[in-house]
Amino acid sequence: MTTISSVAAQDSALPRLRVDLLPLLLVPVLALLMLPLIGSFPTWVTLTVAGLAMGMMVFMMASGLTLIFGLMDVLNFGHGAFVSVGAFTATLVLLPMKGWVEADSILMNLSVVGLAILLAMLVTGILGWAFERIIIRPVYGLHLKQILITMGGMIVAEQLIHVIWGAEQIPLQLPTTFRGAFIIGDAALEKYRLIAVGVGLTVFVTMFLVLNRTKVGLLIRAGVENGEMVEALGYRIRRLFVGVFMAGSALAGLGGVMWGLYKETLTAAIGGEITVLVFIVIIIGGLGSVGGCFIGAMLVALVANYAGFLAPKVALVSDILLMVTVLLWRPQGLYPVAKR
Amino acid sequence: MSELLLQLEGVHTHIGQYHILQGVDLAVPKGGITVLLGRNGAGKTTTLRTIMGLWHASRGSVRFAGDDITHSPTPDIACAGIAYVPESMGIFSDLTVRENLFLAARGVKSADQMDEARLEWIFGFFGALKKFWNQPAGTLSGGQKQMVAIARAIVEPRKLLLIDEPTKGLAPAIIQGMIAAFRELKQTETILLVEQNFSFVSALGDTVAVMDGGRIVHSGSMAELTEDRDLQHKLLGLSLDTNQ
Numbered sequence: 367m368t369t370i371s372s373v374a375a376q377d378s379a380l381p382r383l384r385v386d387l388l389p390l391l392l393v394p395v396l397a398l399l400m401l402p403l404i405g406s407f408p409t410w411v412t413l414t415v416a417g418l419a420m421g422m423m424v425f426m427m428a429s430g431l432t433l434i435f436g437l438m439d440v441l442n443f444g445h446g447a448f449v450s451v452g453a454f455t456a457t458l459v460l461l462p463m464k465g466w467v468e469a470d471s472i473l474m475n476l477s478v479v480g481l482a483i484l485l486a487m488l489v490t491g492i493l494g495w496a497f498e499r500i501i502i503r504p505v506y507g508l509h510l511k512q513i514l515i516t517m518g519g520m521i522v523a524e525q526l527i528h529v530i531w532g533a534e535q536i537p538l539q540l541p542t543t544f545r546g547a548f549i550i551g552d553a554a555l556e557k558y559r560l561i562a563v564g565v566g567l568t569v570f571v572t573m574f575l576v577l578n579r580t581k582v583g584l585l586i587r588a589g590v591e592n593g594e595m596v597e598a599l600g601y602r603i604r605r606l607f608v609g610v611f612m613a614g615s616a617l618a619g620l621g622g623v624m625w626g627l628y629k630e631t632l633t634a635a636i637g638g639e640i641t642v643l644v645f646i647v648i649i650i651g652g653l654g655s656v657g658g659c660f661i662g663a664m665l666v667a668l669v670a671n672y673a674g675f676l677a678p679k680v681a682l683v684s685d686i687l688l689m690v691t692v693l694l695w696r697p698q699g700l701y702p703v704a705k706r
Numbered sequence: 707m708s709e710l711l712l713q714l715e716g717v718h719t720h721i722g723q724y725h726i727l728q729g730v731d732l733a734v735p736k737g738g739i740t741v742l743l744g745r746n747g748a749g750k751t752t753t754l755r756t757i758m759g760l761w762h763a764s765r766g767s768v769r770f771a772g773d774d775i776t777h778s779p780t781p782d783i784a785c786a787g788i789a790y791v792p793e794s795m796g797i798f799s800d801l802t803v804r805e806n807l808f809l810a811a812r813g814v815k816s817a818d819q820m821d822e823a824r825l826e827w828i829f830g831f832f833g834a835l836k837k838f839w840n841q842p843a844g845t846l847s848g849g850q851k852q853m854v855a856i857a858r859a860i861v862e863p864r865k866l867l868l869i870d871e872p873t874k875g876l877a878p879a880i881i882q883g884m885i886a887a888f889r890e891l892k893q894t895e896t897i898l899l900v901e902q903n904f905s906f907v908s909a910l911g912d913t914v915a916v917m918d919g920g921r922i923v924h925s926g927s928m929a930e931l932t933e934d935r936d937l938q939h940k941l942l943g944l945s946l947d948t949n950q
Contacts, residue, residue, distance in 0.1 A: 581815060584805050588798040595796035598758055599858075600784035600812050703800070 389700035393664045400672045408552035413671045419559030421667030422566020423628060427621030428644040428651075428659050429573060430614020436590035436654020436703055438607050440502055441509055444516035445618055445644065446637030447497075447523035448490045452619025453538070453626030453636055454531055455489045456482035460538060467541045475541035479627070486623045487616040494615025498608055520638060527634040536632040544627075562624055569617065570660050577656060586610060590654045590703055646685050650692045652699025661700055665692075708735040711866055711896055712757065717766035719749075719756045726752045728920035729766065734866070734913075739888065739897045741907040741928060743942060744917035750900040751793060753917070754868045757898075758790045759783045771865060785812070787865030793874060793900075795855040799844025803835055803854055806843050810858040820861065828857045831887040849880040856887075860895065867891075870900045885909050904942065908932045916941045 397414050404410045431445045459482035460467055466478035501519045505511040540558060547554040577583035585606055589596045593603045618637075625640065626632050647666050651658025669688050673681040680687075692700065712734035719727035727749050734740045744750050755761045757768055759780040768776045775783050784790070789810075798806050807825075808817040829836045832853040838846055843854050852872055859867050873881045881903070888910050891897065901907045907914075911928035924931075924941050931937060 581808070584801060584809055587800055588809055591798050591800055592796055594760060594780075595792070595798070596809075597780040598760065598784055598790045598792075598796070599810050600781050601809075602779075602781045 386701065389658065389661050392700075393661060393668065396665065396668055396672075400668075400676075403676060404672070406552075408554075409675070411550075411553035412555065413675055414668065415555050415563070416559055417668035417671035418664060419556075419562040419566075419667075420628075420671070421664040422562050422569075423621055423624045424640070424643060424647055424667055425566055425621075425660050425663035426569055426624060427618050427640060428647045428663055429569065429656055430610075430617040431644055432648040432651060432654055432656060432659040433586065433590070433610050434614045435648065437586060437593070437610050438502075439507070440516075441512045442502070442516045443513055443641065444497065444501070444518075444520035444523065445614075446639075446641035447520045448494060448615045448618035448637065449622035449625065449640055450527055450634055450637030451493055451523060452486040452490045452622030453632050454527055454536070454622075454634075455486040455619065456623040456626060457531070457536055457538065457632065458482075459485055461536075464539070467539050470542050472543040475543045479541060479544075479623075483620055483623050486619040490619025490622070491612045491616035494612045495608060497615065498611040502611070520641075524634040524638065531634075533634075538626050538630055538632050540627055540630055558628065562628065565620075565624060569620070570656075573656055582606075582609075643685060646689050650689055650699055652696075652701040652703055654703035655699065655701040658699055658701035662692075708737060710734065711736040711771060712898065713767075713769045714753070714757070715767050715769075717753075717756060717763045717768060719752055719761055720764045721752070721761060726920055727756060727763070730756075730917075730920070731922055732915055732925070734896065734898050737892075737896055738912035739892045739899050739907075739910050741911035741914045742898060742900045742917060743902070743904065743907065743914060745943070746902070748917040749920040750917055751870055752920075754790065754792075754870050754898070754900055757783075757868060758788065789859035789864040789867050791855045791859050791867065791869040791872065793870040795851050797843045797851050797854055799842065801843060802840050803843055803846075804839050806854050806858055807861045810861045813862060824861065828860060831890055832857055849876050852876065852880075852884070856891075860891070865896065867895055867897045868900075869897060871902065872899070873901065873903045873906050881906055904938070 400413075401407070401410050404413065427445075427449050431442060434440055434442055434445075459478060463478050463481075466474045469475065497519060501515055502512070505515055544558045544561060547556045548560070575583075577587055585596060585601055589603055589606055596606070597603050622637065626636065629636070643666065647662040648659055649662075650665065651660070651662035666685055666688060669684045670681060673684040696702070710733050712732075714730050714732040717727050717730040718725065730749070730753055732742070732753065742750050742753065752761060756763050757770075759775070759778055759782075763776050766776070767774055770783070770786060770788065773786065775786060778786070798809070801809070804817055808814070808820060811820050814820055834850055835853055835857055838850060843851060846854065856869065856872065859869070872884060876884070885906060888897070888899075892910065892912075899907060899911070908928060908931075914924075914926060914928045914931050915922050916924040916931075918941075924937075931941075
């Protein structure tokens with residue numbers, strides 16, 4: 367049988383794999399550069415772990431949004447609503463089961479937080495389904511309308527939270543065994559921050575495995591690049607859209623619970639307040655890129671923490687400065703997603 | 707005349723305010739290669755996209771294997787047995803060659819379950835794919851990407867392949883190789899091939915339809931068109947001269 371391999375593979379050497387390591391190096395390089403500036407190793411460790419913990423929580427909230435944008439081309443400015451609803455839904459478990467929260471038992475503490483997370487993800491996932499169906503679906507492809515209607519959706523969600531939970535702040539108690547810190551040498555590593563790092567890494571690894579090792583994950587990645595071709599291969603991209611929107615909303619709900627426990631106080635605006643940060647992260651990472659989103663979240667949080675320690679006034683604009691710097695270097699973000 | 711696999715009758719397609727297809731009548735017999743020729747802007751790509759449901763016909767009908775697919779959604783049309791290779795190739799550049807083919811193999815749940823005999827058959831045409839199996843498709847050359855795009859269309863048996871300008875931008879040596887590959891393919895597949903490169907399709911086509919101004923202006927056997935220089939000039943004009 368005749369083949370065209372002989373002619374098409376004239377450039378017979380294997381194409382060089384373009385593994386872009388530079389963005390991966392940013393986080394460790396940034397951390398190491400800060401060590402001499404901070405001067406104290408224990409302080410550096412504490413700041414770095416705190417930054418990584420915050421970064422993980424921001425990643426949980428941002429990862430869904432970046433996939434929603436990448437796959438569906440939807441600018442969801444209402445994403446913060448799922449963060450707020452997730453955090454408030456957690457109170458439905460954490461407040462009535464206060465005994466479990468206050469118990470000096472890691473098993474009871476983990477159980478009650480796990481239950482709160484499950485409920486929050488379930489509720490925000492279902493809310494995401496309704497949000498996509500009612501609010502997003504009529505405005506596919508219309509970016510300006512998407513911005514307006516999703517911001518409107520966020521305002522409605524905040525007001526509904528006021529109606530259901532009231533306008534007052536709600537204190538959210540951190541479970542007993544999650545409090546305190548591990549003291550290693552002179553460095554204090556807060557337990558909850560380490561838990562947040564663990565949960566964030568679990569989410570990242572799970573997303574990585576799903577996106578790289580499953581057919582659904584490959585379809586999502588393919589859909590981010592060329593949704594029309596995915597349809598032409600026989601798959602209903604609309605179902606993928608809905609699934610990703612629900613998953614992204616549920617992840618925001620998870621982030622909301624973690625963020626709420628971190629802040630220990632809830633207001634309806636908790637999601638709205640974090641929305642700007644989430645958008646900065648996904649822009650830095652490259653819209654649609656989960657890996658970029660992860661690195662972006664770490665960078666934003668670390669820079670905020672280091673700047674807060676070294677130059678508190680600069681910390682107020684550190685996120686924006688970081689975004690501008692990254693975009694001057696890579697205008698499409700750290701890991702731009704190929705589009706058709 | 708052999709059995710018709712695809713039939714378009716009076717198909718009109720609008721894209722926004724533009725009236726692109728203006729009553730296309732096209733019949734694709736089962737087996738072999740039907741070539742759709744025409745100048746730029748004649749409506750060839752729009753015809754393929756309308757068949758595939760990526761743009762919907764505003765009037766007329768598209769029948770495939772006896773079923774009306776005029777208003778069917780694209781995934782249903784694909785599942786009915788039509789594979790599409792767009793002009794842009796539609797390669798998922800972030801995915802490996804293996805993953806690109808795996809997504810096209812709808813019947814399997816893991817890449818390891820892909821039909822090995824079928825893959826070997828494909829490697830018979832496109833041997834380079836075996837070598838680049840685990841390479842991201844985005845790192846391949848234009849010719850290699852075209853191989854991935856066509857291999858993806860035939861990784862599982864399909865009733866009809868719609869292939870849009872496969873030689874566009876490829877080196878002459880690769881085009882010669884592709885002619886050989888298409889000759890093999892047409893023994894088992896039915897192909898509707900859109901091209902502007904007459905020398906390429908004249909060596910391959912069994913039947914031909916020529917488009918102009920959103921309509922089919924000629925249809926018949928490829929042998930007849932290849933032999934009749936006057937008809938070629940009348941139908942294809944300058945585009946033909948430049949491609950010969």
